[in-house]
Amino acid sequence: MNLNLGMTHLRCIVAIADHESFTAAASALGMVQSSLSRSVAEAERRLDVTLFERTTRRVVVTPDGVAVTQYARKMVQDFDEGLAQIGRFVTGDRGTVSVACLPSLAATFLPAYVVQFRRDYPDVLLEIRDGLRQEALTDLLTGTVDMALVSAPTTEPGLVHRTLTTDSFHCAFAAGHPFDGRERIEWAELAGEPFIAFGSQSSIAGPVARALDDADVRTGPVMHAQNVGAVAGLVAAGLGVTAVPQLVLPMMEFAGLRHAPLSPTVERTISLVRVEGRHETASVKNFVRCLTG
Template identity: 35%
Template sequence: MKATPHQLLCFQAVAETGSFSAAARRLGLSQPALSRTVRLLEEALGARLFDRNTRNVALTPVGAELRPIAERLGAEFGGAYGELARFVAGGRGRVTVAALPSIAAVLLPAAIAALAADRPDVEVLIADALSGPVLDAVRDGRAEIGLTVQPPPSAQLDYRPLLSDAFGLVCRDDDPLAARDGPAWSVFAQRPFVAMAPASSVRLMTDAVFLQAGLAVTPLFQCAFLGTAGRLVAAGLGITALPRLTLPLAAPPGLAWRPLARPATRRQMGIVTRANRSLSPAAAVLLDLIVAEARRAASLSEADGP
């Protein structure tokens, strides 16, 4: 004995209207199609559900017993379908974003605030990490969206460029270097240098520039966190090179940032997702908001870039 949700819906419409023609109009069906659906339900149950005559339709005892069951199942199905519809529309769900701390701090707060204002039932989990763990989280399915520097080509990951960020000299605002227009990378060979941790995207890029320029730069300090590097510079213990968008995390009051030249260098950043995998609807909505926020941040970086 099996009854489909559609059969129960048709039965309930006839029971409520007391008429096959009225029920057919309510459901947008032809009357023969409705009658056939009810007949199939009766055959599945092995009992008549309606007593019919030329003037009206009345429930049989079996039909009267089925009616509250059909109403309950219809309400449960409607509620479940409504939840599914909310999920499909991006109004419900959980999204995990793995991101470099600097990108997370700049792009995610405004994007998540916009998401929460329109879709308060979407939960967002942020996993801020270095570039390698960000890629691993997306590759393993622990995060739907990754925000990081451009990775090497991979059959497992899709990369979408988002924005580029100019590198600049960070020094105290009373340092003579702060008055220079477009300082060269060679200044780091002449002054104590505050470096980021070896596995960080910033460190990989600064080391590459030093190698390309033939500069022998030995860090006096190495820091895992941008805030620590900024505090060391603020204390007069050295200078450093950081992308413009890291400054909200790195720069306490009293620091200056000047775009570096010779060579002008930018950090390319973007969105990483799993190849050949669809995003959840809520993740797709959040991704659009991140892209919009990135456009705003990019204009800020380019205004200060070399």
């Protein structure tokens, strides 16, 4: 017995069972009636059973036809659902997008884009991995994530970047500090000030060090801390001032710090980094479009 039935056979069987008419079933399927009849006859031959009894007035589904139709209906529904899911993946309506980014970007820059993307593509799983800049780039290069959001362009071979925005630096200090109430602070005014600096692995440390060098500023005693919370707490305790990008300031609000823009303006560049030539799914491309507008 050859049970090699295709979807066309199964769709014809279900349609005839539903409509109890070859003419109505053919119309529902958009087929000519002769093609429908040939498909059903072929299915009956391969199954070696009679599925339908034809009379001059109507089509009667046989007991074998009832049983076969039950299975055929489920197979057609599963097949159509599978095709729909494939279609949603191809268009980017389903899938997974993974992003590595700096903690400050995950907390302040990225959420608005995530909200927009989730509204447009609610069935796409979005994974955010926050970490230091080099960790993000390593995850990107090893294929752990689809893209990375970091500060400053990268010159690593095989990576391409696109600038998304810039982020200017502010001086943050404890309430009651002599800087309190100022609308702008010169980098030169940090000379001699006790300073809370981010650790060397932080993406903030490099731009701040270069800005101080450019201003020929030597701060007072320097204390290092690795994360935003620790820096904010030390500054709030009156142990020193610090320089942070504007996007980091919301993460320091818990400490009740004051802040003002630093002059001359120093900016860090926020870049979207991807692997050159790497295949990207439709979901990933949709998220890139969301970020880049």
